[in-house]
Amino acid sequence: MAVIYVDTIGFLSDLPHNLVESFSATLEEVVYSDLIVHVRDITHPETILQKASVLSVLKNLNLPSHLLESMVEVHNKVDLIESYQPTEENAVAISALHGHGLEELKEEIEKKILKATGKKILTITVNLQGPQLSWLYKESTVQEVDIMPDDGTARVKVIISNSAFGRYRNLFPNSKFFVP
16 A cells, blocks of 8 residues: 655744745645644643644644544654653654654554555455455555465455455455454
């Protein structure tokens, strides 16, 4: 599954007037997103004010409510605050410098992207002699194929839309699958 990341302007106060229009145009691209990831310097003395300012700008873009509600908030530089734990529901604490929390962040982004795009990750057992593997390559994103030579099958890990999975189950009703 292809994912495009777009990095927009960070928090800037007192932006020069001649730059406002170009930065506004960049921010307007957010409306086409499946997910917003808001990275905050949690150690900044005005981090709460900065968050409020960013949320205000995003709300003024008239984004769909689900996009604002599903936003992932990244609290960076937590290595500088002893025993830091975020209190917000969609917040992930990281230290980009030391790599702490990055796996959790990747998992959270993956979960939210899959939900926003109506897809899921499944592992499906297919017969190597049948058409299932070819079908999965055409209709889903195959991430991994683990061939089981003893029984002529393969375990195929895929990212697949709900509708494509429904078609797969109709075409191949005896297939075994599980959510990893």
